[in-house]
Every structure is written in structure tokens, then in C-alpha cells.
Amino acid sequence: MKKITCSKTDSQWARLCAPFFGISLRTSTASLILRHGLVFALALSEIILSSPALAQSEAPKCAQVFQEQKLLITDRVAKNQFVTNRHLEDYARELHPDFKNSITKLSANQHWVDLGAGKALAQIDYIKSFDKNTDAAFVSAVAFKLDRWFSPKSYNGKLQVHEGAFESQPTHTWKKADVVTDVYGVLSYTGNLSVSLQKTIDMMNTGGELYLLMTPYGTSVRSGETNIPFFDFVKSIPGLKIEGTASQVKITKTAETVIIPPLQLVRYKDEAPPLRLFQLNFKEN
Template sequence: HCPESFEKLTQLVNRNFFETRRDFEKYAELFPQSFLSRISLLGSDGHWLDAGSGEGFALQDLFNQTVIDPEAVIKEADSSFWRKRKILIDPVNLQESAQRLNFRSPEDKPKITGITYKMERPDPKIPNLTFKIGRFFEEIPLNEFAQADLITDLYGVISYTPRLDEVLRRYHALLKDSGRAYLFIGDYLTVPQHIWTRRVERIGEEGWYSPFVNSTVKKADGSTVSLLDWIQSLPDFYAEVEKVVIQQPKRGNLVPGQIERSTLVLEKKTGHSNIPSLKLVESDEGKPPVRKFEEVP
């Protein structure tokens, strides 16, 4: 299964060009609102697994007295330090989720596991918060994990792995029945907009800005489909793309439009997984990379 791909991945991680310090409010902004609802309903018997947690600040935030400040989230949604915009947020859902999350006693909070290959700070040593550090998810024995109600993957394992089929099997095995995995996949522009690529602003045309969606799978019958379509066709999950809508005002010669910040939500179906085997045949140097896979017998 392309061991040289893990060598490339190790080199990439060690160069550390990633955003690794996201807090929980950033997760609440990037993921669809059903994520916030789901996690706010988890009690002491719940388990959240974050597949690519970086420095782990978002996970640690869940053990704060105030997990999320609705006013701060709404203020951030209405502006940005570098351009005007508006993230559409349901204030009722935000307030209700915040009330469930904030000021909850530690014993009423779920268990949380973060997977991070490289962590620059010491483990904060919080009860019920566990970090798996220094190993790729694909190589950690499954029996080291508890069953999960919720898996999040924000530019994490699914965006970089050379063993995508194995990761999906593991997600299926680790999710409780009807548990959900939130796989962040990127942005769709409804009209040309100003976008940022590697900290440089440019004009982005209408369409997907997503290495995940631009990746492909060549199926056993010879046809080629997008990675998104391939995963959505798997019988092992109920699959739906959920969106966070960001309104962009008129700017210069560009007409107003919106960015649809998209997450693939997979809900586990019962039974054994029947995910076809894949091999990675090509991967570029992007962060994350555009990849080409093929089904293998």
C-alpha cells in the first residue's frame, strides 16, 4: 500500500505548514451547524474522536466552563480582518447548543480523543481528554479507541491518507450505530470571488476549490468518478453534503455571491463494511494534495 507515500507524508508533517491551533469556535464556524448540535447533546457516555487535532486547543476548549461564546461567534461571522462577509448562522441553534455546552460539570462531559502526529506543546493532562501522538491513524490498533458517537476530520486524516479505503473502514468500525463522521471537503463558489490561496489573494472562478473533490477514483469497471461521488455511493453510510453559507458582498467588478463551505457527513449504517480496496496511484504536492486512486480486486 505505497509505503513511500507515508514517507512523503512524514516529511510533509515534519515541515509543519499546517494550521494546527484552531479553537473550538473555529470548528463551530467551519463545520455545519448539525455538528454543534450533535456535540452539545453528548453526555458522559459520549465519545468524540478528532482525526487530525493539531495542538488540540479545540478539544481542550470543551472542558472550559465557557465552551463557546455566541456573541463572539456572531461578531466573527459578520466580519473579518481582511474583508467583509457574512456567515449565515442560526442564532437559535447557536444559543441552545451554547447553553448545553457551557457551565456543564466535568463529569457530565463526553470523552474526547485527539489524533495528532506532531504536537509542539505538552499534553494538557485533562481527565477524559486523550491524545494519540506520533503515530499515523492508519497504524494505531483499533482496540486503542473507544467507540465514537462523533468523528471530525478537518483537513486531517481523510485529506492526506494514502490508504483512504482503510481509513473509511476504520471510521465505520469505530462509529457507534447511527454515529456520524464529519469530513471537511472545502469550498464551492457560486460566482467568481476573491479567495486566498497560500496567503495570496486572487480571483477564484465559479466551482469547487477542494483538493478532496478534485481527487478521483478509477473504478473496477474502468469509469472515473470524483472522490466525493465515490464515497457517497458506498452502501456503508448514509451520506450528505452539509454546507455553511458565506455571503460575499459586491467588490470591484465582482458581483455579490456566496461561498458554500462544505462538509461530507457520513452516518453509519449497521452491519459489516464492504468498502472496495483502493491503491494510490498519484498524489501532487498540495496541502492537502489532489490524489488519484484506483479500485483493486
């Protein structure tokens, strides 16, 4: 164990902490007692943190931090520099026409997940459309961050908000989704499309539907010497049924297990949404 020494900083901490312990530092004895207490606490924390059991428990946290560093989080995403106030009527108008029927047919025990939900206004509109909140399906709003002043109610547990990078979210612990929406959201902005799309498909029930609003040619996948739009890329993936257009995409999960081929980001132009090019069939390290 490294030697712990007292310093001017320790003294400053002692002065800050003393009032919380009801100790006056006007006497040298009280100051000495508190300083020794602080040193003992520091030593004890070092012993605990150096224990093998705790080291193992901290490993996943370290791995998560490392994973966060590999994510492409642009200033635009970090600062929420895009539309965050879309309502349910906007979703109904802009997504594939089948979305309106799908969201209406959801039962109280089913689940709608929205990727890139902004202020979750569409989900709140949906819940409020019922006379009783408990009759609405469960809804989850995924947002990189919410405005500091904005904190939506849970509406009797029907609404959950998940903040942070979607790639790092523990989606395997979530209730399986029957409808997923993405209106110029996560799947339009992520720098790791294969991971985000795999997580999305994995969290869906078989028969679940994914509705995307995307820039038609904003995302391309290079296969060999040819660049194909995202719409054509997902058509080639077994276990997925693709309908709609390159901008209004409807994806139905038709198999329990779906494998998204790995993609490597080649080019990313930070616009709203960004222009992205991914390379297909590369070997991961």
C-alpha cells in the same frame, strides 16, 4: 551463538558506565571486572533475544515497522506544515451545520474523536465549556505529532492524545466513537484511503456521525474510465448515509458492518491538502 569480543568501544562504554556503578577505572582490576560484566550482559541479552518465545513477541513489532514503511508520510505531514491551531468555533463554522447540534448533545459517557487535531485546541475548548470537566464527553485528538513544547492536560481523563500515523493506531482498543471529525485531516492526507476510512468507520458506533471538511475535488476515485469525487464514491458504499456537499460532508454509519472497497493510490500531489487519485476495484497481493 556468535563470539563476543572486547574492543575499543567496550572500553569506552566501560568508562561511561563505571561512575554509575561506583567503580573507579584507575586500577586495572576494576577495569577488568567492569569489562567482564559488560561482556556478560551482552551475552545474556543475545541469549534472551534469540529465544523462540521472545521472537514471537517481537514479530508484531517488526510487522508494525514494516507497515510504517508502506505509509505515505510526506515532509509536509512530518513537519506539521499546515494549520494546527483551529478552535471549536472554527469547527462549528466550517463543518456541516449538524455538527454543532451533535457535539452539544453528547453525554458524559460518549466519545468524540478528531482526526488530524493539531494542538487539540478544539477539544480543549469543548471540555472547558463545561463547569465540571466530568460532564464533558470523552475526546480523543489524533495528531501525527505534537509540538515539543505542547503537552495538553488530561482534564480528569476526558482528553487523550494519540500521536503517530493513524493507519498504525490500535483503534480497535479505543472506546467506540459517536462523533468523528476530520478538518483537512487524516482522510484528506492519507495515501491509503481505504484503510484509513475503514478504521474510521469501524471505530464508530452504529448511528455515529463523521464530519469531514475537504477540498471538493481534491480526492477522486477512478472507476473504469471515469474519475468520481470522493463525495460520490462514499455514496455508493452500503451502510453509510451521506449528506451535505463535496466540501462539508456528513457521513452517518447506518449498519454495524460496513465494507470499504480497496483503493490503490495512483497519483499524489503534495499540496495542502494534497490532490489524490485512487483506483477502485484493484486486486490486492
